[in-house]
Amino acid sequence: MTLGFPFEQTTTPLSDEERAAILADPGFGRYFTDHMASAGWTPAAGWHNSRVGPLQPFSLHPSAAVLHYAQEIFEGLKAYRHADDSVWLFRPELNARRFARSATRLALPELPEEAFVQSVEELVKADEAWVPAYGGEQSLYLRPFMFASEPFLGVRPAAHVTYSVVASPAGPYFSSGVTGVTLWVSNTYTRAAVGGMGAAKTGGNYAGGLVAQLEAQEHGCDQVLYLDGAEHRWLEESGTMNLCLITSDGELITPGLGTILEGVTRGSVLQLVTEHGLTPVERRVSIDELRAGCRDGSITEVFAVGTAAVITPIVGFKGDGYEAVVGDRQPGKITLAVREHILDLQYGRVPDSRGWLRRVG
Numbered sequence: 368m369t370l371g372f373p374f375e376q377t378t379t380p381l382s383d384e385e386r387a388a389i390l391a392d393p394g395f396g397r398y399f400t401d402h403m404a405s406a407g408w409t410p411a412a413g414w415h416n417s418r419v420g421p422l423q424p425f426s427l428h429p430s431a432a433v434l435h436y437a438q439e440i441f442e443g444l445k446a447y448r449h450a451d452d453s454v455w456l457f458r459p460e461l462n463a464r465r466f467a468r469s470a471t472r473l474a475l476p477e478l479p480e481e482a483f484v485q486s487v488e489e490l491v492k493a494d495e496a497w498v499p500a501y502g503g504e505q506s507l508y509l510r511p512f513m514f515a516s517e518p519f520l521g522v523r524p525a526a527h528v529t530y531s532v533v534a535s536p537a538g539p540y541f542s543s544g545v546t547g548v549t550l551w552v553s554n555t556y557t558r559a560a561v562g563g564m565g566a567a568k569t570g571g572n573y574a575g576g577l578v579a580q581l582e583a584q585e586h587g588c589d590q591v592l593y594l595d596g597a598e599h600r601w602l603e604e605s606g607t608m609n610l611c612l613i614t615s616d617g618e619l620i621t622p623g624l625g626t627i628l629e630g631v632t633r634g635s636v637l638q639l640v641t642e643h644g645l646t647p648v649e650r651r652v653s654i655d656e657l658r659a660g661c662r663d664g665s666i667t668e669v670f671a672v673g674t675a676a677v678i679t680p681i682v683g684f685k686g687d688g689y690e691a692v693v694g695d696r697q698p699g700k701i702t703l704a705v706r707e708h709i710l711d712l713q714y715g716r717v718p719d720s721r722g723w724l725r726r727v728g
């Protein structure tokens with residue numbers, strides 16, 4: 368039985384003028400559309416009360432478990448408008464599967480893959496007018512999430528859980544051209560350990576990273592590059608993006624899975640780079656190998672990948688007592704070509720030969 372997300376239209380939508388003013392400069396995560404998807408879960412009833420309805424605040428008891436024990440997961444994906452005005456999702460089933468894996472890790476109930484995709488699709492259909500116009504790398508960012516809404520104190524999986532999806536128009540990530548960023552290699556903080564939650568998309572991972580992000584900023588860097596928790600030696604990922612290295616002998620190397628988030632963009636890049644003459648390799652890379660490779664030129668480009676920025680060139684990094692430059696400190700040529708390739712696919716400018724796009728409207 369499929370869940371179904373029947374639509375109840377809001378009686379207080381923003382006017383066309385108000386929406387147009389927001390879409391003229393949406394930024395990221397600042398404005399939300401008129402509707403939201405939601406559903407509840409209990410052990411007895413399973414998933415129920417699923418619908419797309421007016422965007423409205425939750426009413427939570429102060430003892431709701433999520434507020435105390437952080438039993439929570441989320442996802443992030445985008446809807447893209449094509450030149451012919453149609454609206455598409457990019458590989459949403461991968462987000463659905465990752466959401467299910469995160470749920471298992473956080474002892475939350477699994478939302479069936481079809482229900483996840485359907486909730487996202489129905490919300491996008493309801494708020495299609497909020498999907499920014501084609502051109503200029505804008506999109507509608509979608510945020511599915513699930514949390515422990517049962518009121519109680521005590522450490523056990525909650526028996527009442529809430530699922531929801533909200534949508535937020537997103538402007539171009541790099542409004543003044545793609546610039547490179549620098550990473551801070553933290554020796555103080557790690558993000559994940561074997562057996563921990565690193566592979567799950569759960570709020571605690573991001574809460575724990577905030578202080579590391581502040582440390583990066585204190586050192587004049589944009590983001591953190593995390594090393595592994597056991598040896599402080601192996602590259603993991605940045606706070607919200609996976610890492611990729613290009614070598615002078617034509618490899619695209621990315622750290623293997625385990626304690627990192629399995630990014631949808633990472634998986635897509637691994638498949639696309641063969642068309643750019645690169646061999647994809649998933650393996651461990653030490654910080655010493657990265658530093659030496661940047662020094663002797665055997666590592667030519669470094670970039671980070673994720674839904675929000677697609678591909679962010681990394682032009683340098685710093686750690687305790689050292690600083691390194693990647694290439695000539697400019698975004699790399701292959702980096703920019705792979706970035707264009709993914710964007711062309713997402714915005715329908717090249718044929719979708721792999722069937723990665725899913726039409727919504």
Ligand SMILES: Cc1ncc(COP(=O)(O)O)c(C=O)c1O
Pocket residue numbers: 443604605606607608609628629630631632633672673674675
């Ligand atoms: C920690 C972390 N790593 C990697 C990614 C990239 O994942 P994706 O490409 O699915 O957006 C994200 C973003 O979701 C993230 O938060």
